Structures are given as structure tokens and as C-alpha cells.
Amino acid sequence: xxxxxxxxxxxxxxxxxxxxxxxxxxxxxxxxxxxxxxxxxxxxxxxxxxxxxxxxxxxxxxxxxxxxxxxxxxxxxxxxxxxxxxxxxxxxxxxxxxxxxxxxxxxxx
Numbered sequence: 001x002x003x004x005x006x007x008x009x010x011x012x013x014x015x016x017x018x019x020x021x022x023x024x025x026x027x028x029x030x031x032x033x034x035x036x037x038x039x040x041x042x043x044x045x046x047x048x049x050x051x052x053x054x055x056x057x058x059x060x061x062x063x064x065x066x067x068x069x070x071x072x073x074x075x076x077x078x079x080x081x082x083x084x085x086x087x088x089x090x091x092x093x094x095x096x097x098x099x100x101x102x103x104x105x106x107x108x109x
Contacts, residue, residue, distance in 0.1 A: 019060040027057050032077065046090060052098055054090065061085045063098035067105075078105065 030037055037043045037055075046052040046063060055062045063080045080101035083094050 019058045024057050027055055046095055059084050065102055
């Protein structure tokens with residue numbers, strides 16, 4: 001996420017996309033505290049079979065998944081990356097990248 005946020009201002013088809021870091025932090029904090037968001041449309045399922053979801057903050061998208069394991073007493077939420085969405089649907093390459101991160105995490109002990 002740091003890499004995504006430090007690239008600002010983001011460019012999207014010659015249009016500047018303004019996403020404030022404070023807005024991102026507020027949305028993440030709300031999800032961390034409640035496990036949901038007040039505005040349900042800011043939370044989207046990308047692939048229910050593997051638990052891949054995304055948090056939406058303006059045009060910014062942050063895919064994530066959750067897991068529990070022996071090392072953590074609580075459910076862990078893992079952001080895979082961030083991207084700027086420009087079309088109607090999430091680009092397949094972004095879903096592939098998120099799935100790659102999940103696969104890498106599961107292979108690492």
C-alpha cells in the first residue's frame with residue numbers, strides 16, 4: 001500500500017485522481033474495528049471462493065483477504081496491493097496479482 005500511496009498524484013486517463021491518505025486511513029480503521037463499512041458499496045467481493053475482497057476509496061482500490069493461523073490470536077487482514085480503477089469492472093490483471101500474493105503467502109511458512 002505504501003508504494004501505491006507514494007505515487008500520488010495518481011493519473012487516470014489524463015485525469016487526476018484525488019484520493020486523500022486520510023480518507024484511506026479512515027476507511028481502513030473502520031473496517032479494522034467493525035469488520036464492515038457503513039457504506040456497503042465501499043466493500044466488494046472479487047472472488048468469494050478464496051475470500052478475495054476489495055476496499056474502495058474513490059477511484060483507489062485495495063484488494064485484500066483475511067485468514068487465521070496459529071501465529072495470530074485474531075483474524076489477520078492482508079492487503080495485496082493498491083490500484084486505480086478506470087473502468088466498470090476490476091481489471092483481470094489486478095485480480096491475478098492479488099491471487100498471486102495469496103498463493104505466495106500460503107507457500108511461505
